[in-house]
Amino acid sequence: MDVPFATVERIAKYLRCLKRIKNKKIKFISSQTLAEHTKVTAEQVRKDLAYFGKFGRTGTGYDVKKLVQKLEKILNPKQNWNACIVGAGALGHALTNYPDFKKAGFNITALFDSDPKKIGNKIGTVKIYDVKKFSVITEKKEIKIAIIATPENAKEEIEQLIAKSKIKGILNFTPATLSIKSRQKITVLDVDLSQKMYILSYLITQKKRRQ
Amino acid sequence: MDVPFATVERIAKYLRCLKRIKNKKIKFISSQTLAEHTKVTAEQVRKDLAYFGKFGRTGTGYDVKKLVQKLEKILNPKQNWNACIVGAGALGHALTNYPDFKKAGFNITALFDSDPKKIGNKIGTVKIYDVKKFSVITEKKEIKIAIIATPENAKEEIEQLIAKSKIKGILNFTPATLSIKSRQKITVLDVDLSQKMYILSYLITQKKRRQ
DNA sequence: CTTTGTGAAAATGTTCACAGCC
DNA sequence: GGCTGTGAACATTTTCACAAAG
Incomplete structure (x- = not known):
């Protein structure tokens, strides 16, 4: 079965939420409550989870600790x-010190x-x-994920370096769409902050609300 | 007509792309070419644009400069x-110096x-x-958008301050879902970086590629 | 009585295919 | 020949509604 991308995004959202709840020593949570926290519908929560298995208990809801483990x-x-x-x-600099990466199991081990x-x-x-040592260092340190936080003009060089390396995934903060040749091998996820600002501007102007 | 959220997201993507192309002095672009740059289909580009009007010229494509103006x-x-x-x-700190905000028409005028x-x-x-002066300063400076880049524990205080202010939109970098009471007035857009990392991890593991 | 898991229905979003225009 | 704009067909995603289970 093919899992919709939107489902994966929401699963990550649920996990984030559940981790916070876990600290508050709440043992069980219903799809209804989880839905309210993440601003989706209860059916949506259940359908999303159903793609991966049956984690709930009828009449009781989901065991928070176990669900966190499953989703992780x-x-x-x-x-x-x-x-x-x-x-x-x-x-x-900011991303290096971003505390939540480590909490989620991602260790920044080189700049x-x-x-x-x-x-x-x-x-x-x-x-x-030195960025010229990219391949050597990333292989030695077994780095599989690269976060690109360079100015736009550095794009070309980086792209070639990564294409030659063993990197499997990229979180890309540069505006230019990366056109990694060996794209079939490398997963790229773009984070475009001015896109977000444009969307925010649009929504405010339209007086709409969404996610 | 109701414009899909996904369309708005893509429109922002097109705009980003067109602005780069504009600098290269390309006068016209076809839906096909724009689609390739932004990794969608040509029909999608045309349908998306059609929500807002008829911007193209048959046989020629879209006037880049004019389309940029329209999308902006x-x-x-x-x-x-x-x-x-x-x-x-x-x-x-990083966001204050983020050069693309200004380019997109968003000026950071207070921290x-x-x-x-x-x-x-x-x-x-x-x-x-001082964050205690939030309402006074934002009103004086006519600030309508707040970017929240605080640690999670500061959430409560910020939320109350913003609820009392005239802020219309929030770009939220904190993991906690903001539950602004007067949500009907304020548009919140979440940027969850560890969610992105989780998604990247999932996609790599599944050997899938998407967006 | 509460809450899950899930087929079926509805809604939404995307692709196809082509008329019309340059 | 090349390209847009768009109804119609198709595909996907979400919501509904309810049986089954604690």
Whole structure:
């Protein structure tokens, strides 16, 4: 069965929510309650979960702790990914220190930049390497995910470096759409912040609300 | 006619792409070419644009410059929004200097933090204010959009401040789902970076590619 | 009485296919 | 020949509604 992309997105949302609830020592949650927290419908929650199995108990709801485990297994079965950030600017800096990556099982273990003044320095405990050493370092450190946080003009170089490496996934913050040649091998997820601002502007103007 | 949310998202994507193309002095673009750049189908491009009017010319395609103007009018008719960032940490810092916001017509004109050591300082040309002055400052500066880049635990306070202010839209980087009481008035758009990482992890594991 | 899991129905979104225009 | 705009066909996704289970 093919799982809709929207379902995967919501599953991640549910997981986020459940993790917060877990800390509050709530043992069971109904699809209704989870739906209210994540702003979807109860049927939607049940349908989404049904793609992956039967996790609930009739009349009681879902065991929060167990559901968290199940969803983590679905989304991050490896439990631990090494990731790197390309671009040691302000955004790269912020992302290196972003506490939630580690909580979700993603460890930033290397930074890359082309600026000689930055190379060799550290952000927190993470060292900044010369971007030319991308392949060598990422292979040695078994890094499979790259977060691209460089200015747009650096795009070309990065793209070629990544195409030659063993990177499997990219979280891309640069506006330019990456056109990785070996796209069949590499999964790219774009995060376009000015797109978000445009959408926000549109929704405000239309006085609509959505997600 | 009701415009699908997905269409709005894609329109923003097209705009981003067209702006890059405009610089390259390409005068006309076909739905086919625009589709290839943004990884959708040509029919999709045409259908999306059709929600807002007839912008193309048969046999020629779309006048890039004119289409950029049209799409900007749709997404950001105001052309200029004042925005603020709540949280002068690493992420707030990065977003303040994020060059694409200004290009898209969004000016960061204030920062807010609760740390007395930060209050009064500047990031670039933008001053950091005491978060307690949120309503006063945002009203004086006619700020309608707030970008929330605080740690999760600061959520409650911010939420109450915003609910009392004249803010119309929120770009929310905190994991906690905001539950602004007067939600009917305020549009909230969530950017959840660890959700993105989870999705990336899922897609890599499934060896699927999407968007 | 509550709540899940799920077929069936409804709604929504996408692709096809082609008329009409350059 | 090339390309847009658009109804119609198709596909997907969401909601409804209810049987089954605790």
